[in-house]
Amino acid sequence: MTELDRDLLTANHWGTYRVDVDDGRVTGLRDFEQDGDPSPIGHGIIDVLEGPTRITAPMVRKSWLEGGPGTAGEKRGEDDFVAVSWEEANRLVAGELDRVRREHGNEAIYAGSYGWASAGRFHHAQSQLKRFLNCIGGYTDSKNTYSFAAAEVVVPRVLGTFRGHLDRSTSWETIATDCDLFVAFGGVPLKNGQISPGGVGAHVQKAGLTTARKAGVDFVNVSPIRSDLLDTVEANWLALRPGTDVALMLALAHVLVSEGLQDQAFLDRYTVGFDRFAAYVRGETDGIAKTPDWAAEICEIPAETLRDLARRMATSRTMISVAWALTRQDHGEQPFWTAITLAAMLGRIGLPGAGIGFGYSAMNNTGLARRPMHYASFPQGRNPVKSFIPVARVTEMLESPGAPFDYDGERHSYPDIRLVWWAGGNPFHHHQDLNRMRKAWAKPETIIVNEWCWNALARHADIVLPCTTALERADIAMSPKDPFLVSMDKAIDPVGQARDDHEIFRGIAAQMGVEAAFTEGRSAEEWRRWLWDVSRQQAAREGVELPDWQAFQRDGWFKVPAPEAPTVMMDAFRADPEANPLATPSGRIEIYSETIAGFGYGDCPGHPAWMEPAEWLGKAEPDQLHMISNQPHNKLHSQLDHGSVSQAHRPKGVEPVTMHPDDAAARGLSEGQIVRIHNARGACRAELRLSDTIRPGVIQIATGTWYDPDGDTCLAGNPNTLTLDKGTSSLAQGPIAHSCLVKVEAAEAG
Ligand SMILES: Nc1nc2c(c(=O)[nH]1)N[C@H]1C(S)=C(S)[C@@H](COP(=O)(O)OP(=O)(O)OC[C@H]3O[C@@H](n4cnc5c(=O)[nH]c(N)nc54)[C@H](O)[C@@H]3O)O[C@H]1N2
Numbered sequence: 178m179t180e181l182d183r184d185l186l187t188a189n190h191w192g193t194y195r196v197d198v199d200d201g202r203v204t205g206l207r208d209f210e211q212d213g214d215p216s217p218i219g220h221g222i223i224d225v226l227e228g229p230t231r232i233t234a235p236m237v238r239k240s241w242l243e244g245g246p247g248t249a250g251e252k253r254g255e256d257d258f259v260a261v262s263w264e265e266a267n268r269l270v271a272g273e274l275d276r277v278r279r280e281h282g283n284e285a286i287y288a289g290s291y292g293w294a295s296a297g298r299f300h301h302a303q304s305q306l307k308r309f310l311n312c313i314g315g316y317t318d319s320k321n322t323y324s325f326a327a328a329e330v331v332v333p334r335v336l337g338t339f340r341g342h343l344d345r346s347t348s349w350e351t352i353a354t355d356c357d358l359f360v361a362f363g364g365v366p367l368k369n370g371q372i373s374p375g376g377v378g379a380h381v382q383k384a385g386l387t388t389a390r391k392a393g394v395d396f397v398n399v400s401p402i403r404s405d406l407l408d409t410v411e412a413n414w415l416a417l418r419p420g421t422d423v424a425l426m427l428a429l430a431h432v433l434v435s436e437g438l439q440d441q442a443f444l445d446r447y448t449v450g451f452d453r454f455a456a457y458v459r460g461e462t463d464g465i466a467k468t469p470d471w472a473a474e475i476c477e478i479p480a481e482t483l484r485d486l487a488r489r490m491a492t493s494r495t496m497i498s499v500a501w502a503l504t505r506q507d508h509g510e511q512p513f514w515t516a517i518t519l520a521a522m523l524g525r526i527g528l529p530g531a532g533i534g535f536g537y538s539a540m541n542n543t544g545l546a547r548r549p550m551h552y553a554s555f556p557q558g559r560n561p562v563k564s565f566i567p568v569a570r571v572t573e574m575l576e577s578p579g580a581p582f583d584y585d586g587e588r589h590s591y592p593d594i595r596l597v598w599w600a601g602g603n604p605f606h607h608h609q610d611l612n613r614m615r616k617a618w619a620k621p622e623t624i625i626v627n628e629w630c631w632n633a634l635a636r637h638a639d640i641v642l643p644c645t646t647a648l649e650r651a652d653i654a655m656s657p658k659d660p661f662l663v664s665m666d667k668a669i670d671p672v673g674q675a676r677d678d679h680e681i682f683r684g685i686a687a688q689m690g691v692e693a694a695f696t697e698g699r700s701a702e703e704w705r706r707w708l709w710d711v712s713r714q715q716a717a718r719e720g721v722e723l724p725d726w727q728a729f730q731r732d733g734w735f736k737v738p739a740p741e742a743p744t745v746m747m748d749a750f751r752a753d754p755e756a757n758p759l760a761t762p763s764g765r766i767e768i769y770s771e772t773i774a775g776f777g778y779g780d781c782p783g784h785p786a787w788m789e790p791a792e793w794l795g796k797a798e799p800d801q802l803h804m805i806s807n808q809p810h811n812k813l814h815s816q817l818d819h820g821s822v823s824q825a826h827r828p829k830g831v832e833p834v835t836m837h838p839d840d841a842a843a844r845g846l847s848e849g850q851i852v853r854i855h856n857a858r859g860a861c862r863a864e865l866r867l868s869d870t871i872r873p874g875v876i877q878i879a880t881g882t883w884y885d886p887d888g889d890t891c892l893a894g895n896p897n898t899l900t901l902d903k904g905t906s907s908l909a910q911g912p913i914a915h916s917c918l919v920k921v922e923a924a925e926a927g
Pocket residue numbers: 291292293294295300302323324325505600601602603604606607608627628629630632634644645646647678806807808813814815816880896897900914915
């Protein structure tokens with residue numbers, strides 16, 4: 178499409194690719210030559226750009242169109258859709274927005290619209306949606322993420338910031354040179370390193386791990402799943418019960434305290450509240466000493482193994498790595514707080530290759546040496562509406578308007594939502610207890626969705642506005658988390674009547690008389706130039722010269738030079754804690770937080786503590802199993818689940834579930850069989866895979882399968898029919914997908 182004297186490029190959260198186009202159609206993607214470890218995920222888009230799953234015209238649910246807003250919400254997901262023109266769609270949407278804001282106020286519009294959308298800096302669906310709604314009076318928003326909400330709220334109380342430290346994760350280089358022992362809670366599964374939000378130029382996670390191993394680093398994989406660490410790093414596997422990491426870490430702390438192995442000088446200089454934590458560990462406050470024998474009962478790792486590990490950690494340069502998954506469980510605030518405390522006791526925070534790492538397990542960018550760049554974002558404007566929810570409280574909000582909820586020391590109440598708008602996220606993927614959510618989803622008067630494919634979200638909407646994919650529009654992949662800046666070229670024309678999200682909102686803005694405020698008079702091309710030029714100025718202030726727009730377009734990509742020295746998290750604080758205090762009340766690491774203690778929450782006390790999760794193997798019925806629904810290796814969440822790469826792993830049309838052979842034998846189940854996973858909340862079908870790489874008592878089924886409900890059962894295998902919808906605690910109210918007990922039986926034939 179674009180007249181360029183080079184191969185076309187595209188970029189997304191899973192990589193950068195060259196695009197082959199023939200006669201107006203995308204015929205293939207080729208791996209980016211700068212990427213030594215490319216991800217296959219991208220190739221899954223080719224066969225679904227067109228065809229029955231593509232939304233090619235604005236669509237309105239029949240009952241809504243005939244009966245108006247609020248008609249037969251319970252038929253969402255079952256009703257037929259009627260195609261309408263864009264003019265008609267714009268008229269319907271504008272009229273309904275105007276009605277809702279006049280009758281109920283802008284607070285009645287929920288547009289938290291959580292989700293990953295696409296990688297481009299301009300066509301970021303949420304930013305487009307939020308900017309548009311801010312032009313017409315605002316909306317109720319959401320706070321925090323599904324990834325690690327608990328950490329986003331608790332870690333700033335303990336370390337002053339969470340994201341600030343995450344963005345300065347200690348580089349893999351220093352792990353190879355300065356680390357002896359890498360203790361990975363939740364492992365470092367290579368499947369996850371395929372991803373980086375906003376784009377990936379070159380994948381480095383595998384090289385980071387293998388180089389460290391070659392340099393002599395010993396690995397410990399604390400996880401119910403052995404394959405959470407690459408075989409070649411020869412990790413020692415501690416197959417704990419899910420949800421019991423805090424008990425295990427407390428036992429390590431107990432060994433350190435009782436053998437006097439903690440680094441008291443570090444604790445004295447850099448932390449507050451250690452004594453109160455130590456008293457709890459010794460059992461002085463609750464009568465329970467957190468000994469290895471105590472923990473062994475809870476996590477089912479032998480006490481002797483825990484003693485040995487604690488002593489090794491005390492005498493080695495140790496990196497404690499915690500997977501984000503540990504926050505997505507009941508009391509998910511505690512694992513990171515406990516891990517930080519343990520790392521402080523070892524005294525190596527702020528030194529190369531050691532200390533604490535948040536999420537080497539999660540993203541390609543964790544541990545990737547890169548400069549701290551700042552780029553321009555598409556401006557969202559100001560939202561005059563103050564009402565919000567913690568992101569994972571969406572079902573409760575729809576169920577209970579006006580009901581109070583606690584969050585981070587404050588009490589708020591749920592708004593009365595009449596209109597929901599989602600653009601660039603999929604709650605029928607990400608939310609827990611989908612059968613419950615689906616009932617609550619029937620309540621709003623109108624649900625509007627921008628989507629490109631007929632997934633469960635689109636099928637459960639009233640008005641579906643068909644958007645383009647990245648291949649149908651021009652953009653820039655420019656993430657401060659990756660050194661590669663990539664031109665996302667327009668490869669083909671929009672499929673059917675699909676429009677870019679920006680163009681969708683421009684049309685509705687025009688209908689409502691706010692087009693000039695929405696566009697500021699700039700075309701899409703002019704916005705891209707603006708984003709580049711402002712980013713270029715900001716980069717210059719960091720001492721990095723980005724090419725001008727023409728040169729960038731000519732070359733297609735640019736790599737920001739690597740920093741001169743590797744990154745070490747919290748090195749400045751360590752070097753001089755008085756000059757570089759943390760942004761906590763004490764300026765130090767708060768092992769005890771007066772602030773949190775002051776909130777008086779029974780489910781989140783003033784120091785890290787073990788609290789039994791709502792569901793775990795310690796209080797399971799004999800035939801119950803713990804279900805881990807982790808990230809899929811063959812896609813990003815639900816994106817491209819319908820594409821060839823994802824479908825190739827699902828020959829029987831249902832998602833595979835992994836089970837230990839002993840658990841299968843006890844149930845008379847065998848490899849390849851279709852099973853039914855169920856609990857009181859619902860059920861899903863899955864194809865059984867047997868493996869001794871999973872701990873007995875635990876099953877693993879990836880998230881991402883498109884929800885396909887038949888009553889309370891998902892026929893395709895979406896595990897969120899089973900997960901529990903409850904907040905981590907009154908502090909963060911984060912999601913807890915990983916605290917979930919289920920039963921498994923053979924599926925009925927047919
Ligand atoms: N059980 C369980 N559940 C989980 C998790 C878990 O571990 N276990 N993990 C959680 C986590 S960490 C996360 S981050 C969430 C992820 O949840 P989401 O981010 O909501 O999931 P995605 O499937 O990435 O949703 C992105 C949606 O945007 C659409 N899209 C893509 N490009 C565009 C575009 O240009 N415009 C528009 N309008 N739409 C576009 C896609 O088609 C897709 O429907 O899931 C959470 N849910």
